[in-house]
Amino acid sequence: MAFFIFNEVVKVKQSVNKLQPFFYICKKCLFYNFKSFYHPMKQRPIYTEPENCQDCYKCIRECPVKAIRIENNKAYIIAERCIYCGHCTQICPTGAKKIRDGVPAVKEILRQNKQVILSLAPSYASEFGNLPISSLIAAIKRLGFSGVSETALGAELVSAAVNEFLLHSPRSIYISSACPVVVEYIRKYAPEHISSLTPIFSPLLAHARFLKKQYGEEVKVIFAGPCIGKKTEADNFKDLVEIAITFKDLKMWMEKEGIQPENEKGEEMHFIPYNSGKGALYPVEGGMLAGIDGEDKKVIKMAFSGMENIQDVIRNLDDSPRKDTLFLELLSCKGGCINGPGKLSSSSLAIKRYDVTRKINSADRDKPLNLSDLTNYYTVDQQIEKEHYTENEILQALAAVGKTSAADELNCSGCGYDNCRDFARALLAGRAEENMCVSYMRKIAHDKATVLLQKIPAGVILADPDLKIVDMNRYAANLLGEETTLVYDASPGLQGVALEAICSFSALFGAALSTGKEIIERQIREGDKIWMLSIYNIQPHRLVFGLLQDLREPYGKTEWMMGKTKEVISKHMETVQKIACLLGENASYTDATLRAIMETMKGKE
Template sequence: MSTLGIISTNKARCRDCYRCVRICPVKAIRISEGQAQVDPTRCLACGTCVRECPQKAKQVRSDLARVQGMIADDGTVIASIAPSYVAAFPDYGGGLFAALLKKLGFTMVTETAVGAEMVARETARLVDEEPHAHVASACPALVDMIVKYHASAVGNIAPVVSPMVAHARYLKGRYGEEARVVFIGPCPAKKAEAELPDVAGAVDAVLTFEELRTWVDSSQVRKDQLRSADIDDILASLARLFPLEGGLAEAASMGPDLLRQDFVAISGSVEVEEMLENLKNGSTVRLFEALFCPGGCINGACFGDGKDVFRRRNYVLQHQKRAARPTDEADYAAAMEQTDLRRAVSENPIDRPQISEDEIRAVLARTGKTEPEDELNCGACGYHSCRDNAIAVLTGMAEHNMCIPWMRKVAERKTDQIIDNSPNGIVIVDSSLRIVDFNTAFAGLFSCGPGIVGKPLSTLMDPGDFEKVLARSVDRIVNKDVSFPAYHVSASMNVYRLEDEEMVVGILANVNKGTGGLSRLDHIRQETLSHAEEVIQKQMLMAQEIASILGETTSETRVLLRKLTELMKESEENGHGSTQ
C-alpha cells in the first residue's frame, strides 16, 4: 500500500523530541539532521504519530479541495459515512448529519456499515469453508503491516475487501460507474487503501472526520437551519458495531461456540504483534478480528472530537439500538450478489539490508558502548534497544546523536574541558559553604589539590560574599575587586547561585598574581609599612641631629598617619565592587 504524501511532518513545529519514533509501531520515522521525516515506503498511514505528537507536527494530506471540486462539477457524488460518525458528530443526531452533508452538496448520504454487513457475512462464509486461521481484512493499517513486515502471515489474511471498498463497489454497481463515492471516516490509512491498484476506482476520495469538521466550520451552514433528512439506500443494523472490538462477529451473527473458542477480537499494535507471534507458532484460533487502533476505529487518528473512547463507544451502541428496522435480507442478498467482495493480497516486504555484527558493534562504540553493560536500552532515542538504534543508524533511519545519555556525557565532558581550561579561577561550594569542585586555574592560585574538596571555603578565603548570595541577600556579586595577600593574588570576583540547586559558583577573573598585581589597598599597606621602617631608621641614625631631623620626620609621620587613616576608612567600608 503506497502511503506517499499521506502523512508528513511540519518542520516548523517539530521539536526533535523523538516522540514519533518512540510510538511508531513500525519505526517508519527517519531522523535526518535532527528533523523527523515520515518514510512513505515504511509508513502504514495508521496515524499513530498524528494522534500522539505533542507539538502537532504530524499532518495528514487533505483531500477536501478535491471533494469540493467533485461537487462543483454537478455530477452524482455519494457520501459513504463510517458508522462511528455518530460519535464524531453527536450534536447532529436525529437525521441532522445526513441533512448537513446534503447541504454541503452531496447527492446522497449512505452508510458504510452496509458494506460492513456484506464483509462480515463473506468472512463468516470463508471461515466455515476454510478451517485454518484467518485475520479479518477490514483494517487497512493492519493488512499493510502484515504485507510489509510479516510476509509469513500474508496467507492468513482473509481475501475479502474492506467495508469501505465493498460499499463503494456496491454503490457504483447500483448507481453507475460515473457516480463518485467519497468515504468519510476517522482513519488516514483509508486514503492509502483507496489508491491500491487492486481496488482503485471504487472510492474516488477519502475525507477524515477532521477534514469534514474543517469544511463545516468554514461553510455558511447553520445547524439551526437544518431539517432532518433520511439516510439513503439500504439501512444498516448490526454492522453499525463494526468500529468496536467484536463488531464483525456480531454483524456476522457468528455462533457462541465460535465466539468462545475460535474467535478473538483485539485492538492496538501491541496485541496485533502478539497475534502475529501466535500465528507464527501455529494458532488454534480460526478468526482474528484485529483493529490497529487501541479500542478500535472509535479511536482513529483523525476522529478529532476530544471525547474519550468510552463515550464514543456508547454513542455507537446507542446508534445501533436505534436502527430504524431490521435488516432486509432480500436487499442484502441482492447487494452481495452484484458486488465483488474478494481481493488478492500479496506480500510487499520492505527492503532490509544485511547488516553484520561488526557494523553494529562499530556504531555502538561511537556512543561509548563497547561492552554489553554499556547498553542501557533506556528507549530515550525512540528505539527499544541500543542495538535497534544502531541498526537504524546503519539503514539511514536514525542518527548516532539520538542517544540521550551519551550526548549528556559528551556535553558534560565538553563543559568540564571548558571549565578546566579556563584562565579564570572557578570554585563551587554547597549550602554549607564547603568546596564541591574547582578548576585547575583556581588550584594554581591557591596552591591547593583534590584534598580541599569537602573543606570549608573559609580555609582559603573570606566566604562572606558567598554567604550573601546563598542567603539571597543579594542576587549576585559582579566584578568586585578582591585580593588575597597570603597568596599574592588580586582579581575581579563574580559570585552567583546555580538555579534549582543549593550551590554557589565563584569566578575570579582578570587575575594578577605576585606583588605587581596587588590591589590599590594592598599597595597602600605595603608602601605605608615600608615607609614607616624608613622613618624609624632615620630617627635612630640621626638622633644627634634631633632638632633639625625631628621637623622632617614629623612631617613624614603626618603623611604616614594620613595613609593609615585612609587604610582604616577603606577597611571599614563594605568592600569595593557591586552587588545585584
C-alpha cells in the same frame, strides 16, 4: 489561485458564445492539471512539518513500526515503512505530524461531477451522537453531495462474504481484512501471515462497489471517518474511492462554509439507499464478530485492538491445523475505529460504544443486500527489506556513540528505540543520528564542560548551599597557592571540599547563596596577593560560581584572556547549547560561566 483567476476570466468571457467551447476545453485541462498537482499520491496521508519538529523523538518511541527517519534533527515519515495508523499525529507534542487534507480535492470533484456520494463511517454515531441523522445528512448535502450512505452497508456485505468464505475453507486461523492498517502491517512486517488474511475487500471498498452497482459506474464516492488508513485505500483503489477525509476535515469544512448541522432541519433526509443493520457495529472492538455466525461450521471468534496487542498476537501465531477454525478480528486503534486518529470526540470509549450500539438497536432496515464479488487477494509489500547486520557492524555502531561494552548499553529509550542495539541498527540503516543518544551526548557535554572549565584563563570555583566545592579549575588552585595546587593534583576538581579550608573569602559565597544577589568585582587582598572576585548565580540559592582574577597580571595577558574566551565560546557553545536542549535544561552552566567572563572583561575595559 489558478482556479480563481480562471473563473474570473470565464465570467468576463461567458457572454461570447463562440468562445464557450474554448473555455470548456481550458477548464477541463485546468482540472486535469489540478488533479495531477493535488493527486493524493503526491503527498502521503501523514507528513511532517519540519519547522514544528522539536527533536524530542516521541514519535519514534510511540511508532509501532519505527517508520521515522531523523534528518538534520527533524523526524520524517518513512513512507515505505509506515502503516498509517496515525498514532504519531495524536502524540506529537508540537503538532509537527500532519494528516493530509483532502477537502480541496473533494471540492473540485464536487464541481466537476453531479453524482458524488459520501460514504459515512459507522463511527459517526459516536461523533455526532446527539445530532438527528436527518440534520447531519442535510448539512452534508449542503456541501454539495448528492447523497449520503452508510459505510456500514459495505460492512454487512463483508460479513456475508466472510461467513461464506469460512464455511468453505479448511480449518485454520483467519484474520479479518477489514482494518487497512492491520493489512498494511501484515503485508510489510508479518508476511508469513499474508495467507491468513480473508481474501475479501474492506467495508469501504465493498460499499463503494455496491454504490457503483446501485447508481452507476460514473458515480463518485468520497469517504469520511476517523481512519487515516482509509486514505491509503483511496489512494490504491482510485477506481472505487476518489478520496478519504477525516471527521475533523468534515467538521472544519462545515464551519468554513457557515453550516451548523444542529440548525439543519432536513425532515425528509435519509441515508441512501437505506439504513444499515449489524454492520454499524464494526467500529467497536468485537463489532464485526456480531455478523459472523459460524452456525454451519464451528468458528472460534476473537477480537483484539491496539497495535501493541496485535503485534503480540501475531508474533507467535501458530497456524498449524486445529480442530476448529479460529477467526481473528484485529483493529489497529484501541477500542476500535471509534478511537481513530481522525475522530472529533475525546469522550469515554464506553460512552462512544454506547452511542454506536444504541444506533444499531434502533436500526429498521429489513431489505437484503445484493452480494457481489468482493474477492481481493493481498500480496506482500516488497518495499520492506529485512535488515541483517553482523555482530561486528552492530558493535561498531555502538562504539560510535561511546558504548564499548555491554555495561554501556543502558537501554534507556531516550533515543526513541527500545534498546541500544535497535538504535545501532537504525544508525546502520541511516534512520537515526548519533546525537540522538542521550547518554552519549550527556558524556560529551560533561567532557566539553570539563575542558572548557580547565581552558578558561581565570580561576573558576562552583559552590553549593553548604559552601562546598562542586567543581574548580586548576587555574583557581594556582591562584590560591602551592598547598591548594598540591591538594588539587591529588583530587582534581576538589569536589566536596569546604571552601573555608582553601580560601579566606568563603563568606562572600555564603552571602551570595543566602541572598541570591550576585557580587560583582569585589577586590580581595591576602598578603601580597590582590584578587578581583565576582560571584554569579547559576541557580539562585543553590549553585553559584566565582570568577577569580589576579590583578597583578599585565593588561596584555588580560587582553589575551579575552581573546581566548571568545575563541572557546565560538568553538564550543553551539554543542553545549544543543546538549542543554537535549537534556531538557534551561541553560548549560558552562554557557553561564563563559558569558559572565565576557561581561566582566568588557566591563573592565
